[in-house]
Amino acid sequence: MSEPRKLEVLRAIVEDYVHFREPVGSKALVERHHLGVSSATIRNDMALLEEEGLIAAPHTSAGRIPTDKGYRLFVDRISDVKPLSAAERRAIHSLLEGPDDVEDILERTVRLLSQLTNQVAVVQFPHLSRARVRHIEFILLAPRRILAVLIADSGKVEQGVVEAGADVTDEDLTALRARFLGSIAGSQLDLLPQVLPSVVALCPPSLRALASLLGHGLERLADRSRDERMVMAGTANLARSNVDFALSIGPVLEALEEQVVMLRLLSDMAEDPRGVTVSIGRENPYDGLSEASVVATGYGPGSSAKIGVLGPTRMDYPNTMAAVRAVARYLSRILGG
Amino acid sequence: MSEPRKLEVLRAIVEDYVHFREPVGSKALVERHHLGVSSATIRNDMALLEEEGLIAAPHTSAGRIPTDKGYRLFVDRISDVKPLSAAERRAIHSLLEGPDDVEDILERTVRLLSQLTNQVAVVQFPHLSRARVRHIEFILLAPRRILAVLIADSGKVEQGVVEAGADVTDEDLTALRARFLGSIAGSQLDLLPQVLPSVVALCPPSLRALASLLGHGLERLADRSRDERMVMAGTANLARSNVDFALSIGPVLEALEEQVVMLRLLSDMAEDPRGVTVSIGRENPYDGLSEASVVATGYGPGSSAKIGVLGPTRMDYPNTMAAVRAVARYLSRILGG
DNA sequence: GTTAGCACTTGGGCATGTTGAGTGCTAAGG
DNA sequence: CCTTAGCACTCAACATGCCCAAGTGCTAAC
Numbered sequence: 001m002s003e004p005r006k007l008e009v010l011r012a013i014v015e016d017y018v019h020f021r022e023p024v025g026s027k028a029l030v031e032r033h034h035l036g037v038s039s040a041t042i043r044n045d046m047a048l049l050e051e052e053g054l055i056a057a058p059h060t061s062a063g064r065i066p067t068d069k070g071y072r073l074f075v076d077r078i079s080d081v082k083p084l085s086a087a088e089r090r091a092i093h094s095l096l097e098g099p100d101d102v103e104d105i106l107e108r109t110v111r112l113l114s115q116l117t118n119q120v121a122v123v124q125f126p127h128l129s130r131a132r133v134r135h136i137e138f139i140l141l142a143p144r145r146i147l148a149v150l151i152a153d154s155g156k157v158e159q160g161v162v163e164a165g166a167d168v169t170d171e172d173l174t175a176l177r178a179r180f181l182g183s184i185a186g187s188q189l190d191l192l193p194q195v196l197p198s199v200v201a202l203c204p205p206s207l208r209a210l211a212s213l214l215g216h217g218l219e220r221l222a223d224r225s226r227d228e229r230m231v232m233a234g235t236a237n238l239a240r241s242n243v244d245f246a247l248s249i250g251p252v253l254e255a256l257e258e259q260v261v262m263l264r265l266l267s268d269m270a271e272d273p274r275g276v277t278v279s280i281g282r283e284n285p286y287d288g289l290s291e292a293s294v295v296a297t298g299y300g301p302g303s304s305a306k307i308g309v310l311g312p313t314r315m316d317y318p319n320t321m322a323a324v325r326a327v328a329r330y331l332s333r334i335l336g337g
Numbered sequence: 338m339s340e341p342r343k344l345e346v347l348r349a350i351v352e353d354y355v356h357f358r359e360p361v362g363s364k365a366l367v368e369r370h371h372l373g374v375s376s377a378t379i380r381n382d383m384a385l386l387e388e389e390g391l392i393a394a395p396h397t398s399a400g401r402i403p404t405d406k407g408y409r410l411f412v413d414r415i416s417d418v419k420p421l422s423a424a425e426r427r428a429i430h431s432l433l434e435g436p437d438d439v440e441d442i443l444e445r446t447v448r449l450l451s452q453l454t455n456q457v458a459v460v461q462f463p464h465l466s467r468a469r470v471r472h473i474e475f476i477l478l479a480p481r482r483i484l485a486v487l488i489a490d491s492g493k494v495e496q497g498v499v500e501a502g503a504d505v506t507d508e509d510l511t512a513l514r515a516r517f518l519g520s521i522a523g524s525q526l527d528l529l530p531q532v533l534p535s536v537v538a539l540c541p542p543s544l545r546a547l548a549s550l551l552g553h554g555l556e557r558l559a560d561r562s563r564d565e566r567m568v569m570a571g572t573a574n575l576a577r578s579n580v581d582f583a584l585s586i587g588p589v590l591e592a593l594e595e596q597v598v599m600l601r602l603l604s605d606m607a608e609d610p611r612g613v614t615v616s617i618g619r620e621n622p623y624d625g626l627s628e629a630s631v632v633a634t635g636y637g638p639g640s641s642a643k644i645g646v647l648g649p650t651r652m653d654y655p656n657t658m659a660a661v662r663a664v665a666r667y668l669s670r671i672l673g674g
Numbered sequence: 675g676t677t678a679g680c681a682c683t684t685g686g687g688c689a690t691g692t693t694g695a696g697t698g699c700t701a702a703g704g
Numbered sequence: 705c706c707t708t709a710g711c712a713c714t715c716a717a718c719a720t721g722c723c724c725a726a727g728t729g730c731t732a733a734c
Contacts, residue, residue: 025696061696061715101498141492155478159494161438239587250576362727398684398727
């Protein structure tokens with residue numbers, strides 16, 4: 001009994017199952033891979049693999065399919081991250097041409113990633129903690145409604161409405177804008193909560209209440225841009241996937257719509273030294289994703305924001321991982337990570 | 338043979354089919370509705386309805402289901418738009434509390450609408466043609482990259498990057514900002530293309546090239562906000578729907594992802610005097626939606642932007658129409674339509 | 675114009691039989 | 705100790721045949 005061969009068998013099972021989408025048996029295995037032994041031997045190996053919980057048989061006389069644990073071993077120890085094809089490289093380079101603001105870039109990126117992988121792609125907006133304030137703007141929409149706009153040097157724009165307790169004049173706003181801007185222009189966004197109170201304190205009493213409201217408004221904007229938003233593409237790929245997976249699409253779509261869930265999931269995925277992190281089936285904290293896997297990695301400054309792909313547990317991990325990694329790297333380059 | 342009863346039968350068929358999701362037969366019909374005649378009579382009526390192409394039988398010995406044409410007649414001539422329940426009214430009022438910027442409001446609105454109808458809800462961003470320029474901002478991201486921000490008095494913020502041909506200084510931008518702002522503040526967005534060239538022409542020659550680039554950038558922003566964006570919610574409801582519809586989910590998801598398709602579809606739906614427009618099954622211009630219906634209506638100033646719901650042909654039209662209409666009205670009120 | 679009655683069609687459910695893929699085990703061979 | 709051939713066994717998938725219930729269309733009577 002050779003340990004290496006056992007792993008080889010597991011690899012073959014995973015690969016064939018991903019490819020043919022049906023349980024794979026010992027005979028088919030020896031035919032399709034040159035393992036140098038007979039099917040009987042494979043059967044013995046398979047029995048052991050099953051004992052260890054790496055593969056399972058849906059019913060007595062069917063082939064085996066990998067378990068979550070099997071995929072995990074496959075991903076961790078067996079698979080190599082395949083290099084991308086030339087065509088794929090070209091797609092990445094060309095589709096990300098034509099720079100525009102962050103939003104545009106991210107949108108094109110997920111679209112690209114979902115096409116490369118034939119799966120759902122998700123990207124988290126970059127954390128702005130390290131970004132600095134470039135500009136703020138207060139705009140009077142109605143006597144008591146103020147639109148606050150915060151522009152970061154990364155090119156990201158956040159906006160939100162602040163309700164004032166009393167009528168406000170344009171002059172007040174202009175004055176406050178100057179005060180705020182003077183003090184916080186160039187500050188890191190995540191330091192705002194420490195800087196803003198002193199600005200408010202220095203305001204003339206008549207403006208202080210308003211200044212405080214606006215200050216909180218700005219904090220909220222800075223905070224919102226931390227990790228609250230995401231973009232996705234390729235939902236239609238879920239339906240194409242496979243029938244049995246298609247039946248369980250509901251929960252997955254729900255998870256995707258609950259951006260909070262996805263954002264938590266992405267954030268919680270520890271950074272893997274090898275570059276991409278994989279979360280398989282029931283490893284996912286969210287129940288609706290128990291038959292799905294997520295392949296993700298960080299990008300941008302400090303790899304703080306995440307980009308990833310979501311698909312059925314039975315996915316082509318090597319290729320998916322390669323695509324995610326390549327796209328993330330390229331994205332980092334564009335955004336000046 | 339009474340014409341009114343025939344319509345009554347059609348109504349009953351539509352209602353029962355929507356309710357029980359299976360073909361409805363003559364016997365079940367007389368049991369569930371007090372039509373005052375026997376099943377044999379109903380059968381005669383049904384034969385006629387079938388002749389007219391309003392209903393069809395999936396196979397010889399099954400009940401009948403409405404055709405697209407049947408639904409159409411139902412929607413046009415038979416159904417009343419049901420008033421919303423008190424609970425639904427309350428939901429609308431409460432969920433749209435807490436005003437914020439347009440984006441926030443629309444997001445909460447689609448979410449609400451999708452929950453009310455258990456379907457996919459879609460909303461088109463308001464046209465900004467009538468909106469006016471409140472503010473513009475040019476921000477230097479890199480020596481040759483400028484972020485242009487256009488803020489409309491509706492509270493909408495559009496941003497985009499302009500690439501300059503040569504290095505640009507902050508002073509140039511400040512000067513140009515003042516020039517542009519002086520000339521176009523308060524102008525209607527759709528008049529920008531007429532106003533901007535004269536501003537450019539009045540610039541000193543050294544700035545003219547840059548001014549022209551920025552001018553086009555602003556036009557692009559104004560144009561983009563015309564109708565290019567939409568928000569949706571409730572995709573997960575597609576999966577819940579029904580098995581046979583679930584199988585054809587793929588094309589529908591594709592349509593939803595191709596925002597262009599959806600936007601065209603919404604824009605093309607003529608305004609109906611009764612308040613809501615319905616597009617049923619194959620009436621839809623897009624093939625992937627041949628088993629889906631769209632219920633939509635305009636909202637906001639001039640009812641120019643659209644909000645609607647998308648679901649299987651077999652949907653509860655009266656309730657859906659009521660929900661769409663109510664939400665649209667409320668939305669118009671909030672946005673000051 | 676309506677209705678009761680009836681013959682007819684047909685998909686769905688069920689019991690039964692058959693097939694083939696795939697397994698586990700055992701005994702023999704390196 | 706590992707490998708392998710051989711074989712008995714299991715079981716989903718498919719096919720076949722049968723019956724039933726639902727539903728229809730038609731006809732003749734009211």
